[in-house]
Amino acid sequence: MTTTPDAPDAPPALRAEGVSKTIGPVTLLPETSLDVAPGTALVLRGPNGAGKTTLLKILAGTLDPTTGEATIDGRKADERDRVIRATVAALLGAPTAYRDLTLADHLTLIDATWGRDPDTCDERVTAGLAALEIEHLHDRFPHELSSGQSQLFRLALTLFRPATVLILDEPEQRLDTDKRALVADLLVARKRSGTTIVVACHDPAMTKTIADAVLDVGGPPDA
Amino acid sequence: MPDPWRADDLERLDDARHVLGEGSHAIRQSLYAVYVTVLLGLTYGLTVARALFLTAEPGRLRDELVSWPVALSVLAAVVLGVAVAHRAGRSRGPVVPPMPWIDLVAASPLDRALTLRRWWGVALTGALTGGVVLGGVLGGGLWIAHVGGPAWLAGGVGTGLVAAVLVLASWLAGQTSLSPGQATPTTTPRKALRRLTIDDLRRQAARSTRLGGAVLLADVRALRLELSAPVTRGRSLRLRSGRPTVVVARRDLLGLRRMPGGLVSGAALTALGGAVVGWASSDTTVPPLFPCLGLAACYLGYGAWAEGLRLQGDNAGTPPLIGLDTRHEARAHLVVPTALFVVVAGVVGLLVATAGHGEGWAAGIRAGLWSLPLAAVLAGCHLLAAFRGIPPQGLSGMRSPWLLAGWIGLPMIIAAVVGGLLTAAVAGGTLTPWVFGIGAGWSLVIIGLSRARALAEAHRV
Numbered sequence: 001m002t003t004t005p006d007a008p009d010a011p012p013a014l015r016a017e018g019v020s021k022t023i024g025p026v027t028l029l030p031e032t033s034l035d036v037a038p039g040t041a042l043v044l045r046g047p048n049g050a051g052k053t054t055l056l057k058i059l060a061g062t063l064d065p066t067t068g069e070a071t072i073d074g075r076k077a078d079e080r081d082r083v084i085r086a087t088v089a090a091l092l093g094a095p096t097a098y099r100d101l102t103l104a105d106h107l108t109l110i111d112a113t114w115g116r117d118p119d120t121c122d123e124r125v126t127a128g129l130a131a132l133e134i135e136h137l138h139d140r141f142p143h144e145l146s147s148g149q150s151q152l153f154r155l156a157l158t159l160f161r162p163a164t165v166l167i168l169d170e171p172e173q174r175l176d177t178d179k180r181a182l183v184a185d186l187l188v189a190r191k192r193s194g195t196t197i198v199v200a201c202h203d204p205a206m207t208k209t210i211a212d213a214v215l216d217v218g219g220p221p222d223a
Numbered sequence: 224m225p226d227p228w229r230a231d232d233l234e235r236l237d238d239a240r241h242v243l244g245e246g247s248h249a250i251r252q253s254l255y256a257v258y259v260t261v262l263l264g265l266t267y268g269l270t271v272a273r274a275l276f277l278t279a280e281p282g283r284l285r286d287e288l289v290s291w292p293v294a295l296s297v298l299a300a301v302v303l304g305v306a307v308a309h310r311a312g313r314s315r316g317p318v319v320p321p322m323p324w325i326d327l328v329a330a331s332p333l334d335r336a337l338t339l340r341r342w343w344g345v346a347l348t349g350a351l352t353g354g355v356v357l358g359g360v361l362g363g364g365l366w367i368a369h370v371g372g373p374a375w376l377a378g379g380v381g382t383g384l385v386a387a388v389l390v391l392a393s394w395l396a397g398q399t400s401l402s403p404g405q406a407t408p409t410t411t412p413r414k415a416l417r418r419l420t421i422d423d424l425r426r427q428a429a430r431s432t433r434l435g436g437a438v439l440l441a442d443v444r445a446l447r448l449e450l451s452a453p454v455t456r457g458r459s460l461r462l463r464s465g466r467p468t469v470v471v472a473r474r475d476l477l478g479l480r481r482m483p484g485g486l487v488s489g490a491a492l493t494a495l496g497g498a499v500v501g502w503a504s505s506d507t508t509v510p511p512l513f514p515c516l517g518l519a520a521c522y523l524g525y526g527a528w529a530e531g532l533r534l535q536g537d538n539a540g541t542p543p544l545i546g547l548d549t550r551h552e553a554r555a556h557l558v559v560p561t562a563l564f565v566v567v568a569g570v571v572g573l574l575v576a577t578a579g580h581g582e583g584w585a586a587g588i589r590a591g592l593w594s595l596p597l598a599a600v601l602a603g604c605h606l607l608a609a610f611r612g613i614p615p616q617g618l619s620g621m622r623s624p625w626l627l628a629g630w631i632g633l634p635m636i637i638a639a640v641v642g643g644l645l646t647a648a649v650a651g652g653t654l655t656p657w658v659f660g661i662g663a664g665w666s667l668v669i670i671g672l673s674r675a676r677a678l679a680e681a682h683r684v
Contacts, residue, residue, distance in 0.1 A: 060542055079543070080680055090542035098534050100454045100478035105462035112470035114546035121464035139458045157544050167542075 013196035018068035046217035052200040089163030097142035264356035272364025279510035312397020317346030358383020457481035471555035489527030496520030501572030505586035515643030528560035536609035569594035596660035603667020608634040
């Protein structure tokens with residue numbers, strides 16, 4: 001599977017060549033190959049257990065494939081590599097939030113640790129929350145959010161940190177129709193600004209909005 | 224005045240027990256637990272206590288035990304135990320029946336004090352047994368180590384009994400404090416039991432089940448989050464931006480401002496431990512057991528300030544959101560607890576050593592400075608605790624309770640033993656324990672940071 005770049009000669013931002021994952025006799029991901037050009041979006045589809053999350057983890061460099069290799073901008077996808085960490089923002093499951101920090105404080109912490117200008121931090125934090133329409137929750141603690149608000153908060157954390165590659169596992173989870181459309185629009189905007197996106201998604205409308213290409217990940221059907 | 228309902232209630236309660244297949248075996252189980260506790264206290268407890276007390280010269284130890292620092296320490300420990308019991312009661316009180324009993328029996332029109340008295344009886348029996356055995360072991364150990372006469376045994380039993388009653392009363396008061404209509408404290412256990420609401424009992428029973436699961440799985444994170452109260456204070460406070468390390472340290476300070484209980488309990492434990500360290504580092508006759516216990520208190524105090532470090536450990540292996548290397552972030556999270564420890568333990572140690580020793584300020588300054596290598600030891604042990612990961616398998620492939628307990632307690636044991644023994648050696652006035660102390664602290668921090676890195680990468684298999 002290959003997405004088409006705006007500049008045809010550009011090398012793929014993300015490449016997986018024959019990656020698979022097996023643990024003992026169990027195959028989590030059959031051999032899969034893909035190329036994702038810079039500034040494009042690839043949507044992964046497939047039934048539960050097909051291996052979408054496993055593939056995303058391999059692409060994000062948090063899991064070693066059993067066979068094959070994944071690369072990001074030509075470097076091996078390995079989250080231990082500082083360059084890879086700086087390049088990839090990923091939402092793979094729920095990150096653990098600080099229970100003693102408000103939503104705005106979380107974004108301030110992320111902003112500062114990525115070395116952004118402290119003087120303009122507040123504006124960025126407000127904008128980051130407003131982009132997902134949760135700016136009115138800025139002084140809430142994570143445990144005070146509903147499940148849908150928690151998902152928007154996780155997306156805000158992931159989208160807020162700088163990255164040129166965005167990897168998201170089912171960002172539409174727990175969101176209502178309007179919020180799914182909002183997230184889709186945000187991802188399209190990120191794509192237009194040059195970010196390469198790989199998303200596992202079960203929502204056809206969202207897939208249609210953001211996908212430059214769709215990959216049906218093979219695997220065993222639901223039991 | 225006789226209660227006309229009581230006879231009828233007792234009969235219906237017996238019927239309920241009969242339907243549930245419960246009988247006198249519950250009482251037999253409680254008595255068996257008492258028997259085992261007393262037996263363990265007599266065999267192992269007394270032997271260990273005697274061996275520990277024999278490490279000191281009896282006359283000197285007797286003088287120390289009747290001195291004001293020890294009396295104050297015992298009083299402080301009892302007050303702390305009462306406060307902790309009250310706080311614990313708000314999460315999990317002494318009276319928590321199983322959920323079906325709450326829904327089917329406690330919710331019925333039967334007298335609630337009657338339907339709950341069995342669990343109150345178990346808690347009462349357990350607390351009294353624990354207090355008597357603990358006091359008896361310490362008092363009896365002193366007696367058979369020839370530190371004192373049989374009066375020490377009676378004193379130990381009496382103190383243990385009083386402490387147990389106070390702690391249990393506070394525990395129940397904590398449980399009932401959440402129920403409506405608590406303008407004044409309840410005067411008797413029966414009245415307290417009647418004030419417990421079904422909602423409170425159900426909530427605590429559900430939490431108790433989750434806590435039990437976390438204990439069985441040695442899931443320290445779930446245990447911690449389950450026991451801690453949700454943060455709601457300081458909502459209007461904002462984290463100020465700045466340089467990365469500074470912002471992480473500010474984050475930890477902000478967390479303490481929003482959780483003042485952690486700040487205060489950390490200060491109290493560190494002050495208690497710092498006082499013992501100050502005393503032991505300036506007096507060669509103090510048995511090594513005391514500085515070891517002092518370091519255990521210091522470890523707990525430091526831990527109360529190190530929530531940021533633990534939360535980083537919780538996130539180990541997840542895709543990075545924070546723009547810092549794992550070890551850099553961990554080092555930044557050590558800044559606040561280490562600084563607080565050095566200030567509190569250093570000042571308290573300085574004052575205690577200065578006041579209680581003939582050398583005066585020289586001993587005080589030595590005790591104050593000794594908090595620096597101890598801070599490194601504690602920082603390293605807390606790194607090991609925060610990034611401990613999942614428990615290891617035993618040789619049989621199973622995780623026994625002893626293995627899990629050892630795995631959870633290992634960082635505190637290392638801190639208590641290494642820090643305690645070196646503190647005892649510092650009193651000798653030589654340079655050797657300082658060299659070993661600095662070396663141990665440095666090594667533990669390096670090992671802890673390596674552990675943090677290893678855990679962050681452990682998910683890659």
